[in-house]
Amino acid sequence: MEFLTSPAFAIVGIAAMVGWVFTTWLRVKHGYPLEGSWGQALKPVHNNEAIERLKLLTTENAQLQAELGALKDRVQTLERIATDDGRRLSREIEDLRH
Structure with a gap:
């Protein structure tokens, strides 16, 4: 001991x-x-700077998701135009003019 x-x-x-x-x-x-x-x-x-940064990132994420959705719609339209028959496309354009 x-x-x-x-x-x-x-x-x-x-x-x-x-x-x-x-x-x-x-x-x-x-x-x-x-x-x-x-x-x-x-x-x-609880860091105020971290909370604000999280809010900004959440907002930016929502904006990017909306932009991505719009771009997907545009790509689908372009794919349809590229793969559809030319006569059908001409007919649809003429229908839109009238």
Whole structure:
């Protein structure tokens, strides 16, 4: 039991605590969320910049989906024009003129 009171044991314990404090400080300094012993967040981080970026990306995604739909319609029309019989296409154009 004498090894539990040796200075080496105390040094290792102190070094472990100093390392834990230093690691926690680095996480806080660089914006990482603090975690408990099982990996759960101790304090959820709500970053306004991240929320705004998510809103912008959602809006951009909706715009791109709409544009993609319009482009698909155009491609279908062009494919129909390219593969249809020329007389039928001429007849449809003339029908549109009248």
